Amino acid sequence: MEPEVAETLPLITNDAVVLGLLMCILGFVFWGSSRTEGFWARFYAVVPSILMCYFLPSLLATFHVIDGDLSNLYFVSSRYLLPASLVLLTLSIDFKGILGLGPKALIMFFTGTLGIVLGGPVALLFASAVVPSAVGADVESVWRGMTTVAGSWIGGGANQTAMKEIFEVDDEVFSAMVAVDVIVANVWMAVLLFCAGRSEAIDQRTGADASAITELRERVEHYTAQIRRIPSLADTMVVLAAGFGATALAHFLADRIAPWIAEAAPGLARYSLTSTFFWIVVVATTAGLVLSFTKARELEGVGASRIGSVLLYVLVASIGMKMNLGAILERPGLFLIGAIWMSIHAGLLILVAWAIKAPVFFMAVGSQANVGGAASAPIVASAFHPALASVGVLLAVLGYAVGTYAAWFCGILMQAAAVG
Numbered sequence: 001m002e003p004e005v006a007e008t009l010p011l012i013t014n015d016a017v018v019l020g021l022l023m024c025i026l027g028f029v030f031w032g033s034s035r036t037e038g039f040w041a042r043f044y045a046v047v048p049s050i051l052m053c054y055f056l057p058s059l060l061a062t063f064h065v066i067d068g069d070l071s072n073l074y075f076v077s078s079r080y081l082l083p084a085s086l087v088l089l090t091l092s093i094d095f096k097g098i099l100g101l102g103p104k105a106l107i108m109f110f111t112g113t114l115g116i117v118l119g120g121p122v123a124l125l126f127a128s129a130v131v132p133s134a135v136g137a138d139v140e141s142v143w144r145g146m147t148t149v150a151g152s153w154i155g156g157g158a159n160q161t162a163m164k165e166i167f168e169v170d171d172e173v174f175s176a177m178v179a180v181d182v183i184v185a186n187v188w189m190a191v192l193l194f195c196a197g198r199s200e201a202i203d204q205r206t207g208a209d210a211s212a213i214t215e216l217r218e219r220v221e222h223y224t225a226q227i228r229r230i231p232s233l234a235d236t237m238v239v240l241a242a243g244f245g246a247t248a249l250a251h252f253l254a255d256r257i258a259p260w261i262a263e264a265a266p267g268l269a270r271y272s273l274t275s276t277f278f279w280i281v282v283v284a285t286t287a288g289l290v291l292s293f294t295k296a297r298e299l300e301g302v303g304a305s306r307i308g309s310v311l312l313y314v315l316v317a318s319i320g321m322k323m324n325l326g327a328i329l330e331r332p333g334l335f336l337i338g339a340i341w342m343s344i345h346a347g348l349l350i351l352v353a354w355a356i357k358a359p360v361f362f363m364a365v366g367s368q369a370n371v372g373g374a375a376s377a378p379i380v381a382s383a384f385h386p387a388l389a390s391v392g393v394l395l396a397v398l399g400y401a402v403g404t405y406a407a408w409f410c411g412i413l414m415q416a417a418a419v420g
Contacts, residue, residue: 010067018066019073022317025056048197050383051190053313057320058186068322077318079277081311083250083284084243088308089378089389090288091242092220092300101212101391104358108366109395111352112345113402116153116370117410119344120146121417127337128418134333142334143418145173147411149181149338153345153371154410155403163407176331184338185371186323188346189380192364196383199360210359213388220387227301235302242296243308246287247280254279285393305386312389316379345371361388369395 012018032040033049060066068074124143127134135142144167151163160181164174195202203210231239254276262274269275291297345367353363361384368380373396381392 010070011065013067013070015071015073018071018321021060021066022057022073022314022321026053026313026317029053029056048193048383050196050313050316050379051193053316054186054190054193054320057317058323061321061323062326066321068318071318071321074315074318074322077311077315079251079280080244080247082315083247083280084240085308085311085315086281086284086378086389086393087246087288087291088239088243088299088304089312089382089386090285090393091291091304092224092297092387093289093292093390101216101362104356105362105366105391105395107356108349108353108358108362109369109398110366111349112367112370113154113399113406115345115348116150116341117406117413118348119341120150120410121413122344123337123341124414124417126340127333131333131336134336139418141170141173142337143411143414144169145177145334146337146341146414147407148174148177149341150410150414151403151407152181153185154406155373155399163411166408167411176334179330180334180338182323184335184342186319188342189368189372189376191346192368192380193383195360195364196380199364199384202360206354206357208353208357208359210361213359213361213384217385217387220385224300224305227298229301231302235299236307239299239302239304239307242291242299242304243311246284246291249287250280250283253283281393282397285390285397288390305389308389309382309386312379312382319376342371365392365395368392369399372396373399 012021029049029052033044033052035041035044057066057068061068124135124139124146128139147163147167148160148169152160163169169177199210202208257279258274258276261268266274349363349367352358353360361381364384365377365381365388369377369392372380377392377396377399378389379392382389
């Protein structure tokens with residue numbers, strides 16, 4: 001048995017080596033994107049740097065150099081680095097400015113949710129009628145498995161697990177649906193990041209009013225310029241203390257709140273309120289918001305958001321290495337259904353954004369707050385500007401709250417579609 005196991009292992013299994021590879025990729029990408037002339041300047045004028053931070057690790061996973069499922073780096077970066085990053089990106093938040101963004105952000109968020117709820121049954125019906133081989137003979141296992149994707153795309157991992165239990169999804173089907181979830185969602189995320197690099201041109205074409213977003217960004221930049229200074233070692237240590245101290249508090253409280261709710265009100269699991277990760281995100285975000293009303297806000301002057309962005313980019317790379325493009329070849333039919341599903345979600349977002357003249361930012365973050373949750377919504381938001389990351393976080397938390405309910409309703413619709 002041992003030789004067979006060895007054959008399935010990637011070339012590199014040591015997480016220290018994997019981390020070193022990811023950091024070298026990040027260093028290479030940012031070195032290239034900082035060039036002002038030559039090939040790399042022309043390359044990054046077309047391809048967003050954050051996209052390369054994501055796709056280069058995915059190539060290593062595809063060619064089995066590394067394996068994101070065997071590595072602990074994603075767990076570490078999502079549980080330890082992400083909360084710290086959220087704190088450092090939100091402690092300088094302009095809360096008044098975010099409220100001034102208006103209702104379009106919420107409209108686009110719920111449009112994204114609706115696109116996933118309706119897109120599931122429509123994709124199932126379309127594939128069954130046009131490409132029946134994509135669904136196969138066991139339609140019931142397919143629609144049940146699709147409920148876990150709905151849970152993930154509207155809320156997050158906790159919602160996905162809830163759907164698995166509620167609809168009694170088979171483990172084999174579930175593992176295939178996880179691949180559909182990760183690959184289709186991350187390809188769409190790549191499209192959003194590509195749009196982020198061209199947001200101004202797209203907004204001008206559609207006539208969208210992005211003045212409130214621009215004003216918020218400029219206010220944050222102006223505030224940062226006023227308090228900016230060369231950071232000392234003490235300054236950097238204080239920034240890290242704020243980020244990881246709040247992360248410790250988030251874990252401490254989450255480890256107590258989630259089990260208490262699970263015991264006192266287990267029915268709240270449908271809203272992800274029994275998920276430890278949910279409470280880690282909520283407490284970390286709340287800590288950042290509270291700090292934004294104190295003197296700690298001045299830590300932005302010594303690079304709080306810059307350090308937060310570094311932590312976030314490590315998460316970007318670790319997400320990328322979980323995406324194995326070769327998995328598409330194993331069950332292409334399921335990926336076709338996932339692609340149709342995501343196309344409906346995207347199409348509805350584009351239609352509503354055009355109708356209400358919403359900026360690309362609202363479309364991108366509204367979508368990713370659903371599909372990617374707290375792990376990637378701030379990534380997409382910060383691709384527009386680090387000052388906007390907090391908008392993605394706040395919407396992602398809303399996604400956790402409605403995720404299980406909306407995914408359950410989507411599951412009922414898919415069941416009806418399969419029976420019909």
